[in-house]
Amino acid sequence: MLSTSEMTPETIEQEKLYLELGLSEAEYQHVKQILKRRPNFTETGIFSVMWSEHCSYKTSKPLLKKFPSTAPHVLQGPGEGAGVIDIGDGLAAVFKIESHNHPSAVEPYQGAATGVGGIIRDVFSMGARPVALMNSLRFGNPGTGNVNHLFQEVVRGIAGYGNCVGIPTVGGEVQFDASYEDNPLVNAMCVGIIRHEDLQKGIASGAGNTVMYAGAPTGRDGIHGATFASGDLTEDSDKDRPSVQVGDPFMEKLLIEACLEAIQSDALVGMQDMGAAGLTSSASEMASKAGTGMTMNLDLVPQREANMSAYELMLSESQERMLLVVQNGREQEMVDIFAKYGLEAAAVGEVTEDTSFRLLQHGSVVADIPVDALAEEAPVYHMPSKEAAYVRAFRQMDDFIPEVRDHGATLKQLLQQPTIASKEYVYDQYDSMVQTNTVVTPGSDAAVIRMKGTDKALAITTDCNSRYLYLDPEVGGKIAVAEAARNIVCSGAKPLGLTDGLNYGNPTNPEVFWQMEKSVEGMSTAANMLKTPVISGNVSLYNQSNGKSIYPTPVVGMVGLATSLHHITPSFFQESGDLVYVIGGTQPEFGGSALQKLVSGHYEGKAPSIDLQVEADRQHKLLQAIQTGLIQSAHDLSEGGLAVAMAESVFAGNKLGAEADVAGDATVALFSETQSRFLVTVKPEHRKAFETMLTDAVHIGHVTDNNKLIVRINGTTTIDEDVSTLHQLWKGAIPCMLNRKA
Amino acid sequence: MKKVTVHVTLKEGILDPQGQTIETSLHSLGFTEVEEVRTGKTIELLLNDQDNVEARVQAMCTKLLANPVIEDYQLHVEEALQS
Amino acid sequence: MKKVTVHVTLKEGILDPQGQTIETSLHSLGFTEVEEVRTGKTIELLLNDQDNVEARVQAMCTKLLANPVIEDYQLHVEEALQS
Amino acid sequence: MKFAVVVFPGSNCDRDMYHAVREVLQEEADLVWHESGNLQDYDAILLPGGFSYGDYLRSGAVAAVSDIMDQVKRQAAQGKPVLGVCNGFQVLLESGLLPGAMLPNEKLAFMCHQETLKVANNRTMFTTEYNQGETVQFPIAHGEGNYYCDDKTKAKLEANDQIVFTYQNNPNGSTGAIAGIVNEQGNVLGMMPHPERASEAIIGSADGIRLFQSLVKNWREAHVVNV
């Protein structure tokens, strides 16, 4: 009933069914050449998922090559489950970011939850114990469309999964802009720690070794999404088939423990998680990387439902599954390890010498494909690129300074902008402390987790101000990397490397492809300059909202190392009497600023400029000052400029305030978003040493204990507000827009 | 007054990890006759009399009470005992 | 085969914040006729035929499926359609 | 003193508990997998936080009927100290070792942050290192920590001095702002806040370590008398 009801190779060709499955005309012809025959139904499905953008990066590959990805401390660059960097003491940090945008738009809770589950598997499949999660989120403006629902459910989904598996979610970011109204972005990042010798790769080496399947049985989840649902390709109706994956974090927790135990056994040869395109991609990639082939008997694959076809088994995206290659004869050791956790591990195939990917079902061969054709030899497209017309127009615009009459009132409004407002509503739902390593919990510039048994800590951040990228993708790309590094440095750590989550619109639109190209170039320049190689990443295309592409949103997830716990620096002001400095000068730069959105409702003009040499220099010196023990607190200036940064610095609830005297135009001084600036505090006795070290720091005032924020511009008091009032507005804004009590 | 009970269940084929865990636990408690466990939820609504009770509750379901992507639902309407 | 549905509800007098939240949401969606919302859950068991189905399921409930401190439950037994 | 940290499938604060006892407290401890441990070999039993069995059905319900809980009950009946934290507390409630039940937090959301607790009874074997009425900082991290018991049970808890910790600003709707209770014999403590997460200043608070210190001190004293 199964394979007979499927289309014959001839029908697939005649009726051009491959188009519906996602293969283009040319791709289909190419497949025929590779196979020297027509592909059958299962093979057509396998090619179409493996050659999809998601698995093959066929349009983005040429761009990704531009990223610097090597350095002496990079132990594993892009290409494996996650990247790996050396952090000394025989330890390494393993990390990657991944998007789950489309599933989250359809089913926000499960979409977000399974996104978290997937990125965790990428990290522990390398042999690392996951130690931290981050998430970078984008939604439309609150209150519009379905935004509040999407936002609440995505956050609940992330919490539901991450909390249960026992990995702390230590930070992230949320930006709200109309551009994301019905296409939210949900990017999750996971960081793991590993001893060098435990490093594991997803390879299927050694002909004769056994391929094992571990974890949850396969169901009909997530099979080929929308393209497939239309035609009546098989006898039973497809429309009721679930294409939404449901996650089981409990199963994942067991899988983590079992896999980390399996890694200690030398019977294990290779391991990879089943992510997008499930069994197909994990198996073919493992073989392709090892230069081997693989034969699998699908009858042996654990199945949740009856009568699953080869096509369904190979394309299912059921969650919480892993593929292992194990030394021949030692399968039982693996079975026992997984059984301890109540999990199934089943031998399903064998590594072969010939490089073909062969599948058997019910006693016959249902697919036979040269394995490299699926992975390495997937097509690559060089898409046409064209400078976006709107960007050219924006570049021509004059600098403008928004008109502000009451700077205190404007500050209050800015603090209530959802993108600036406190994200406590979000991170309070995340277990940020499990594993008892979280030294800096969410709410600071970067999260910091200590590494037990050492005096070291990792700092982690995600950043991407896509408004700047919209105005100028290249400059915006530079800023995204620089801002992430700034946050790492402020927390007292040295930036070591980054993972990128590239989210864009439709790449067949030359202007969108140009955005991709330029932003990747900008990021690469900055990554080179700041010595933060790109060690892993993810691409999500075709993100559009209301028929328009989203703002280019290449999220940067960065990890840094604090070489001593003493270097960990808070972002809040610490003590009354401390001196307040701004490092770096200010120009009138309002393109893409929070103030621009507040006064005009949209973004236009030039993005703030950035000089990466200056950036690198300042970061270097600030870190030096921190390591020398001269800095009490450090915070970068970002959305909302100096005024917002000062306010945030007194929101620790410790009754402190600040008083500052600044020269120049009030609106520029308070709200411009000029880059490469920092707000730091220094004990009076360190004044001299600090000023000698950071020559472009300007002393603007001091920390007080009267719970007031006072800023005088050219001697005139321009802001004079109660800190508690400001704090309440900032803290209450998001609960208020959700109609909840703070 | 009407009392409407909405039974929300997971669509066929959708993973029900909760049901599976309960099943395993029942087995280990000796209830080996259990073949399958599926979980669902109920939402009991007490409604002031109004026309089209059923259509209104259908609307509540599609708007809020059930998630059509993964869930099915059934309604059961009865007269509520005045209390 | 028997199909037994166990309906578990919160004991009367125990606050049901989830029900209250649904009620508020329904009101704000314009369903002002809603007077009260209570939530519960269902556990559907498929059982191999055995004597004392009802007594066995009662035992499952007291041992595991319901917590008597906060919950009440009801059983509903039917013949399962062979599939 | 030798501690058993019981590990259920889905426990996730087991290593944190182990770290607090071994590295901070410097006492002996083992992680004891639920299927393989003999709890008789230990001087105290710790039920850690997490999501045992995914917290499916009700938090702690499935773990409560697992075999190792029979052992826990036997050891508890013999007077051995048993501490259940967060999910461990939920397991103790579900297994009937402590009275009451857990409901979802009033605001229905999981919450994780530091809370100020009041030591309501410093005369238990778990709390002698605190002052009566002292306020301490412990983190909470739970979605179902809204402790419920009926009036009769509450009156009994009060009369027997079984309420050990209360919240200063009740975060989850718990009856009587209860954060932790002991059984009538005083050897089984269940609490939602996490003492093991409050055992080193660098991670936010060191107030929790005194709970373990109390246990060790009282055990040593009793042990000397018995020997």
Ligand SMILES: Nc1ncnc2c1ncn2[C@@H]1O[C@H](COP(=O)(O)OP(=O)(O)O)[C@@H](O)[C@H]1O
């Ligand atoms: N989605 C989220 N998950 C967890 N923490 C978040 C999230 N969004 C924001 N936060 C936390 O709130 C704080 C402020 O975030 P943000 O304004 O983006 O900081 P910055 O501008 O310094 O990058 C950070 O500590 C961040 O980790």
Ligand SMILES: [Mg+2]
């Ligand atoms: Mg910052």
